[in-house]
Every structure is written in C-alpha cells, then in structure tokens.
Amino acid sequence: MFKIDRNQGPGSPGRRRRAPNSESAVDDVQQLHEEKGKKWFTEMNAVNPKLLPGMQTDVEVSDIIAKRKTDRHDFILLNTTAFGKVLVFDGTIQITQKDCWTYYEMSTHLPLTCHPNPRKVLIVGGLDGSGLAKEILKHESVESVDHVEDDEEMVNLLKKHFHASGFDYDNPKFKYHPVDAKKFLKLHQGEFDVIISDFSVPPPNADGLFGESYFELVKDALKPDGITITLTSGIWVEMRRPTRILTEKIRWLRNLFPSVDYYGFNIPSCASGQGGNIICSVTPEVDFRRPERPLSEDQLADWSLGYYNLDIHAAAFALPQFVKNQLYPTGRHSDFAIYPYQ
Amino acid sequence: MFKIDRNQGPGSPGRRRRAPNSESAVDDVQQLHEEKGKKWFTEMNAVNPKLLPGMQTDVEVSDIIAKRKTDRHDFILLNTTAFGKVLVFDGTIQITQKDCWTYYEMSTHLPLTCHPNPRKVLIVGGLDGSGLAKEILKHESVESVDHVEDDEEMVNLLKKHFHASGFDYDNPKFKYHPVDAKKFLKLHQGEFDVIISDFSVPPPNADGLFGESYFELVKDALKPDGITITLTSGIWVEMRRPTRILTEKIRWLRNLFPSVDYYGFNIPSCASGQGGNIICSVTPEVDFRRPERPLSEDQLADWSLGYYNLDIHAAAFALPQFVKNQLYPTGRHSDFAIYPYQ
Numbered sequence: 001m002f003k004i005d006r007n008q009g010p011g012s013p014g015r016r017r018r019a020p021n022s023e024s025a026v027d028d029v030q031q032l033h034e035e036k037g038k039k040w041f042t043e044m045n046a047v048n049p050k051l052l053p054g055m056q057t058d059v060e061v062s063d064i065i066a067k068r069k070t071d072r073h074d075f076i077l078l079n080t081t082a083f084g085k086v087l088v089f090d091g092t093i094q095i096t097q098k099d100c101w102t103y104y105e106m107s108t109h110l111p112l113t114c115h116p117n118p119r120k121v122l123i124v125g126g127l128d129g130s131g132l133a134k135e136i137l138k139h140e141s142v143e144s145v146d147h148v149e150d151d152e153e154m155v156n157l158l159k160k161h162f163h164a165s166g167f168d169y170d171n172p173k174f175k176y177h178p179v180d181a182k183k184f185l186k187l188h189q190g191e192f193d194v195i196i197s198d199f200s201v202p203p204p205n206a207d208g209l210f211g212e213s214y215f216e217l218v219k220d221a222l223k224p225d226g227i228t229i230t231l232t233s234g235i236w237v238e239m240r241r242p243t244r245i246l247t248e249k250i251r252w253l254r255n256l257f258p259s260v261d262y263y264g265f266n267i268p269s270c271a272s273g274q275g276g277n278i279i280c281s282v283t284p285e286v287d288f289r290r291p292e293r294p295l296s297e298d299q300l301a302d303w304s305l306g307y308y309n310l311d312i313h314a315a316a317f318a319l320p321q322f323v324k325n326q327l328y329p330t331g332r333h334s335d336f337a338i339y340p341y342q
Numbered sequence: 343m344f345k346i347d348r349n350q351g352p353g354s355p356g357r358r359r360r361a362p363n364s365e366s367a368v369d370d371v372q373q374l375h376e377e378k379g380k381k382w383f384t385e386m387n388a389v390n391p392k393l394l395p396g397m398q399t400d401v402e403v404s405d406i407i408a409k410r411k412t413d414r415h416d417f418i419l420l421n422t423t424a425f426g427k428v429l430v431f432d433g434t435i436q437i438t439q440k441d442c443w444t445y446y447e448m449s450t451h452l453p454l455t456c457h458p459n460p461r462k463v464l465i466v467g468g469l470d471g472s473g474l475a476k477e478i479l480k481h482e483s484v485e486s487v488d489h490v491e492d493d494e495e496m497v498n499l500l501k502k503h504f505h506a507s508g509f510d511y512d513n514p515k516f517k518y519h520p521v522d523a524k525k526f527l528k529l530h531q532g533e534f535d536v537i538i539s540d541f542s543v544p545p546p547n548a549d550g551l552f553g554e555s556y557f558e559l560v561k562d563a564l565k566p567d568g569i570t571i572t573l574t575s576g577i578w579v580e581m582r583r584p585t586r587i588l589t590e591k592i593r594w595l596r597n598l599f600p601s602v603d604y605y606g607f608n609i610p611s612c613a614s615g616q617g618g619n620i621i622c623s624v625t626p627e628v629d630f631r632r633p634e635r636p637l638s639e640d641q642l643a644d645w646s647l648g649y650y651n652l653d654i655h656a657a658a659f660a661l662p663q664f665v666k667n668q669l670y671p672t673g674r675h676s677d678f679a680i681y682p683y684q
Contacts, residue, residue: 012555052424052610053402053423053424053612054402054422054423055399055400055401055402056399057398057399058384058397058400059397060397080396081396081397082394082395082396083397099578102662150576168596173584234608234610236441236608266577266615268397268399268576268617271610272610272615273576273608273610273612273614273616274610274615305663307662308663309666311660312663314660315656315658316657316660317653318653318658319653320608320650321647321654
C-alpha cells in the first residue's frame with residue numbers, strides 16, 4: 001500500500017531525489033535500441049512499477065531532440081512516428097504531441113465548467129504550463145493563470161522544443177513562478193478558484209503528490225467554493241491488486257474534501273490507453289457530472305475542441321463495475337445520473 | 343480507403359488465405375524474443391497495419407502453451423505475466439484471460455438489453471463462443487445460442503487451453519456449428535433476434551467482415567426487430583488518417599440498417615487500450631443508449647458483472663469531439679441524451 005510519510009520534510013512535489021538504486025533511463029540501452037534499421041524507445045515498467053508490470057510499449061523514434069539529466073529526472077525528448085514529439089521522464093512517457101490535447105482539455109474544461117465563476121486558476125507542475133493555460137484562458141471569466149514549477153531549466157527546454165499547444169507565453173493573464181510549490185501555496189491562502197496539480201508520476205512512497213500535507217495546502221489555497229484536480233493514471237493501472245491505489249488516494253482525499261470523484265479519458269500513449277484525474281471540491285455534495293456552466297455548442301466549435309464535449313464530460317465519470325464496487329462499496333455511487341432511467 | 347471487392351467469391355469471414363507476401367508471425371524472432379533472461383512477445387504493427395503504426399506492445403511471456411499454423415492463421419497461445427493466457431492470431435493479440443470479460447460483457451449485455459425480447463442469438467466467429475455464450479445465457483429470455491465458426495480445430499484448441507469463462511459447453515441451449523458463416527446465414531433467414539459478428543482483425547481489403555454482401559446476409563437472418571453488432575477497434579485506431587475507417591464502416595452499414603451507432607470500452611490489452619463495436623438495428627430510430635430492458639441492481643450483482651453496468655452502457659456511446667465531428671458531421675448526434683441538460 002501507498003505509504004504516507006508525514007515526517008518527510010517540505011519540498012515541492014518535483015523536489016525529490018532519484019532513489020539511489022534506480023536505473024538511469026537515458027542510458028539504459030534497452031530503452032533506446034535499434035531493430036532492423038529502426039530506432040525504438042521502450043517504456044519499461046521495470047523502471048516505473050506504477051505501470052502494468054509484464055507489459056510495455058515501444059514507440060518508433062526518428063530522432064532524439066534533447067536529453068537532460070538532473071538529480072531529479074532523466075529527461076528525453078524524442079521525435080516519433082506514431083505520436084510526433086514525445087517527452088519521457090525517468091523512462092516513462094509523460095506526454096506526446098499527437099494526443100496531449102486530450103489531457104489538456106479534460107483537465108481544464110471539466111473542472112472549470114464545474115465552477116460557478118472561475119477567475120483565478122493555479123497550475124502546479126504541468127510541465128511548461130502552456131497546454132493547460134491555453135485551454136483555461138478560453139474561459140472568459142478567468143482573470144489570471146499562475147503556473148508554479150521550480151525546475152526552470154525544464155520549463156525552458158519545453159518552451160523551446162515541445163510547445164505543442166502554440167500558446168502565447170506572453171499572454172498578460174499568464175504568470176510563471178519558478179518556485180517551490182508548497183512555499184507558493186502557503187503564501188496564497190484562500191486565493192484560487194481552481195487548482196490543477198499535474199505532476200509526473202511520483203515514486204510510490206513520495207509525500208508531496210498524494211500526501212495529505214500537500215493537499216492540505218491546496219485546500220487552504222482554494223476559495224470556499226474552490227475545485228481542485230490531481231493527475232492519476234487509468235483505472236486498470238490504478239486499481240491493480242494488491243494496492244488498488246486509486247481507492248487509497250480517494251480515501252485520503254475524502255478526509256480533506258467533502259466532494260471527491262474520479263473521471264477518466266482515453267489517451268493512447270498512456271499505459272493501458274487511459275488517463276484520469278481525481279476532482280475535489282470544498283463544497284459538499286457537488287455532482288461533478290453536471291457542470292455549473294455547460295459550454296454551448298458555439299463555444300465547443302469556436303474553441304476547436306478535439307476531445308471534450310458535454311457527453312464526454314458526463315460519461316467520463318462512468319465506472320466499470322469492478323471499479324465502482326471498490327470505490328463505492330456502500331453503493332453511494334449507484335444514483336449515478338447519466339443513466340436516464342434512474 | 344477500405345475497398346469492397348464485390349466480385350470476391352463467397353466464403354466465411356475466416357476463410358481468407360494468407361496474403362503471399364505476409365510474414366509468418368509465429369516464426370518471426372522479433373515477436374518472440376529474450377531480454378535479460380525474460381521472454382517477451384511483441385505485437386508488431388508492421389504485421390497488422392490496422393493498429394497504430396510506430397507503436398507496439400510487448401508482453402512478458404512465461405511459456406508458450408500452443409502453436410498452430412494453418413493456411414488461414416498463425417495461432418500462438420501464451421502464458422503472460424500481465425494478462426494470464428494470451429491468444430495471438432497473425433501477430434496480433436486477440437484476447438487475454440485477464441481482460442476478456444470486458445469484451446464479453448460489452449458485446450452481449452449491451453445489445454441484448456436493447457432488444458425487447460431476445461430469444462434466439464447467433465455468434466459468428468467469437469473464437470470458441472464460450473465467453474460470449476456464458477453472458478448471453480444469463481438473460482432468461484434466451485432460448486438458444488448458435489455459434490458458427492468453421493475452424494473446428496481452433497475451437498477445440500481454445501476449448502482445451504483457453505476457456506477463460508468457465509462456460510459449460512454442454513449447456514443444452516448452446517449449439518456449435520462448424521460450418522461456413524455465409525452458408526449458415528443463408529439457411530436461417532429471419533430467425534435471429536441478435537447476431538454478434540466477432541472476427542479476428544481482417545485484412546483491409548477483405549470482403550466478408552465489412553463488405554455489404556456479408557451484412558446483407560446478417561440483415562436477412564435477423565427478425566424484423568433484430569439487432570446486430572460487429573467488432574471494431576478503439577477510436578484512435580479506427581479514426582486514423584487518412585482512412586478514418588470507422589467513418590467508412592458506419593457509412594456502409596447505414597446503407598443497410600436504419601439505426602447504426604458506435605460504442606467503445608477500455609480493454610488494456612488492445613492497441614490504444616480500447617475496443618469497440620458498431621451496433622445496428624433493422625428498426626428505425628433506435629436509441630441504443632437507452633436499453634429496452636435495463637438490468638436491475640440485483641441482476642448486476644447476481645450475474646457478477648465486472649465491467650458492464652447501466653452508466654457504462656450509456657457512457658460507451660459518448661464520443662470525443664474529433665470523432666463526433668467525423669461520424670456525425672450534420673450534427674445528428676448532437677441531441678445525445680446522456681448529458682442531463684440537453
């Protein structure tokens with residue numbers, strides 16, 4: 001089971017050092033290798049035990065755009081046949097040019113339409129912030145997007161080489177803060193309408209991402225009707241025995257927030273083809289399946305959305321029976337509203 | 343684009359010979375290989391251009407249970423770490439022990455609950471038929487399940503070695519017919535309430551699976567209120583440029599059936615983590631999102647369902663905006679009912 005180390009010192013979620021016995025992803029010849037004249041990158045689950053063990057994904061590589069190694073991450077940016085530019089942290093695919101918009105749209109429009117009047121939004125992590133910020137700023141009510149990520153060199157690398165969204169970094173509503181996330185949160189209590197926590201996959205025993213100490217700070221930085229989401233994987237990865245890690249995460253978050261739910265989406269470059277977020281509100285009994293401010297058909301068209309729409313919003317909360325039985329053993333979820341006969 | 347060869351002679355969907363220049367999947371060393379003392383099977387998209395090119399999946403193999411090569415298929419049955427028993431046809435993973443129930447449930451309970459009174463059900467293909475038949479026979483109204491598959495040796499191999507469902511093949515309501523599917527359909531006009539066409543992935547220019555000649559026979563074998571489904575892949579595979587094959591398939595099927603829709607589900611062993619079916623009815627204007635006979639909470643529990651439930655049923659029809667724009671360019675789909683505000 002996921003272990004919360006409450007005695008671990010403060011630090012931003014990304015401020016973790018590599019475990020001494022972990023392998024170097026960049027240098028592992030098995031991850032970048034050649035076969036019949038083609039180069040491949042292999043996302044090895046041995047490197048990241050959070051993914052499905054005994055299954056791995058290969059992507060054909062046309063060239064390596066950039067490599068970087070810090071005390072925190074092995075970073076590789078690849079050009080690939082299937083997904084265009086692919087960003088790899090520590091052996092795990094983080095995001096790809098060809099399907100990143102799925103994640104950006106589902107992590108912005110869904111929480112923002114659930115909020116009655118989102119004016120101040122915070123992104124913690126989120127790489128260079130541009131993919132999420134571009135979608136957030138389509139909402140006219142939004143006055144500012146703050147982006148906190150203390151690895152400024154990584155941000156600059158992505159600004160230069162990835163930048164799949166085409167976002168204008170000089171947008172006056174957008175502000176990047178190269179500082180520690182926890183320190184930032186402590187200085188901004190009760191300020192934000194929506195906080196999006198988007199980190200790369202953490203080690204299983206990390207405080208920071210799912211430790212309550214981090215989410216206590218998130219809760220304190222939200223306004224009284226604030227909404228926050230945090231990145232997870234898809235259900236097949238998250239509900240793997242024996243850890244059933246999603247059940248644990250949701251249990252912890254329910255200690256802090258009165259309204260907590262999970263929603264998923266399809267993103268083929270992720271392990272098992274799915275991603276997901278946990279969504280939480282300070283307001284009790286929020287039904288996240290019903291947005292406060294549904295987007296109009298005109299907005300959907302004008303915003304050139306590729307994944308998100310109103311059906312997808314509601315459907316994202318539908319859980320397969322094996323997940324529902326685990327997350328809602330008391331049947332709390334059985335009055336789920338998207339089924340029209342209930 | 344998919345080409346329908348109307349001059350191709352009759353034959354069951356499985357009765358296609360291997361293309362002369364195709365590779366042998368069983369013998370390809372790249373597909374079964376060793377790395378650091380572990381055996382891996384690689385699902386290579388070079389072998390099957392229908393999957394996502396430039397992306398492939400590896401599964402760790404503990405042992406090879408059976409191999410068989412015919413003029414039609416290379417067949418390998420593997421034991422794997424991630425998915426238990428895995429069945430591979432011609433280099434492509436067909437089904438795995440650990441997630442096959444997702445497919446079985448979504449391909450039976452969804453169409454059967456959309457039918458007012460399903461009594462006679464036909465499975466065409468469907469491997470040994472047992473996984474689908476077991477779910478179908480949970481519906482009390484069903485009097486008979488016929489299973490047509492002319493590769494009897496393959497059926498016997500699967501009965502002996504796979505049999506993930508634990509189905510009792512001696513169930514008196516179940517009948518296996520080792521005959522050609524088209525011939526069988528011609529002899530059973532107007533007989534079936536539900537027909538499930540479940541074939542392994544065909545070559546892109548195959549008649550039989552998506553050619554109108556096969557589906558004309560399916561339509562004729564249905565009763566006037568009959569429902570039929572046919573296997574596809576997930577949207578990211580099916581909607582790939584330039585073919586956008588799902589758009590084509592749906593267009594053809596709309597020439598034959600007045601009600602046609604697509605639904606998807608998550609299944610991590612499939613390319614891109616998704617599978618899907620096209621569902622068709624002879625009855626006009628059927629809304630497949632609203633089952634005629636929704637399962638009760640007691641039925642869901644008594645039947646030990648792992649994936650299907652009423653929310654998943656409705657949500658399966660929610661399409662990402664890029665798919666909706668392609669499949670329903672006229673906006674026909676925009677009155678989609680699962681979103682409660684519409």
